[in-house]
Amino acid sequence: MFTKFKWLSMALKNAMRNRRRSLVTVAITATGTAAALLGGGFALYTYQSLAQASARDTGHLVVAAPGQFDGIDNLPLEHGLEQAEAVTQQLLARPDVKRVLPRLQFSGLISNGDKSEIFLGTGVDATQEFVVKGPFMKREAGELLDAQAPGADAKGAPGIVIGKGLAKILNVQPGSALTLMSTTVNGALSAADVTVTGVVSTGIADIDKRLAMVDLSTAQTLLQTKKISTLSVYLNDLELADATAAQLRAQHGATLEVRTWLEQAVFYQSVKSLYDRIFGFLGVIVLVIVLFSVTNTLAMAVLERTREIGTLRAMGATPREVMRVFTLEGMALGTGGALAGMALAGGIALFLLVAGVQMPPPPGRTDGYPLAVAVSVPMYAGAVLLVALLSAGASWFISRRAAHQSVVEALSHV
DSSP states (O other): OOOOHHHHHHHHHHHHHTHHHHHHHHHHHHHHHHHHHHHHHHHHHHHHHHHHHHHHHOEEEEEEEEGGGGGGSSSTTTTBBBBBBHHHHHHHTTTTTTEEEEEEEEEEEOSSOEEEEEEEEEOOOOHHHHHHGGGGGGGEEEEEEEGGTOOOOTTSOOOOEHHHHHHHHHOTTTOOOEEEEEEEEOEEEEEEEEEEEEEOOOOHHHHTTTTTEHHHHHHHHHHEEEEEEEEEEEHHHHGGHHHHHHHHHHTTTTEEEEHHHHHHHHHHHHHHHHHHHHHHHHHHHHHHHHHHHHHHHHHHHHHHHHHHHHHHHHHTTOOHHHHHHHHHHHHHHHHHHHHHHHHHHHHHHHHHHHHHHOOOOOOTBSOEEEOEEEEEHHHHHHHHHHHHHHHHHHHHHHHHHTTSSSSSHTTTTO
């Protein structure tokens, strides 16, 4: 009775009998595995980037007063959050909370004296807001709000940061004077003179055409309120969002509404759903190609070695032992190809990281992004295991008929 090592040794020797055919099979398997891993790595990198962008924009958690997320307000801030300072201190007391940023959403008209445009404004904590935005908000000109005293520039007028598209429409630059017009919480018209301190870009053209950011105190003065729209909570780790949200809902379920970044990230969910289908379909196609390649190689090997199978059977080998040899042979070819594909995919991922290849801007955006592929140990290990198992299964199926042939029929095969 052969030991397991001897069975494996026999399978490897059989795989090397026709080296050219075996190498072609390994090459096809490696190419298919690498293609699947690169596609999956690109999708994973996209998910990670979009998740970070969404979390930086909204916060890992968004805390608001009941009714705020319904979007049904008869007057501005009808469901605004009062006593935000007290809630902020409670949240900051938690060990898993890193930052809590107040935000006040408002809209209206912005004018340079000759032309007026609709804007979507946000009152922010100028000392922290642009820190959390990070690389997802690029300064195009001037300074950000955190570079000046809160609420005013050197001339005494409150500062404002506007989007690149809005600056182009209004033909303004840092230092230009503008007027904001909006509706107060009581429904009255209010106006405030501001000075452009900086121009920024989010990379999304539609947002840049309407973006306006002022200090929180400026926005509250304009709307004549002490309320805010939401508190954006930034945690120590993105993975803590669900657990922390559940705890906050249990503690403040009657007085506060809590949503995670994922519940707010509509764009992220849409892209992930689309990519899952596209790359999942491509992955299935690649696996089918790999499966057919291994199956074809083993089918030819079984056909060529039918008389050899008969000899083994005549010497006392059971059909199970014969199938074991071919199964191990197919697994060896599949595993070798998968490992080679894993190395190829890792090398290409490293090259892209070093080369800094840029992708063109996608539809609706103004900036390109780096072409990068994420390397995930679970994904690579899963791919190798899946290809090995599929190859072994195909080999077992192919060798069944030949292994169960009668000895006389196998020995007489020509």
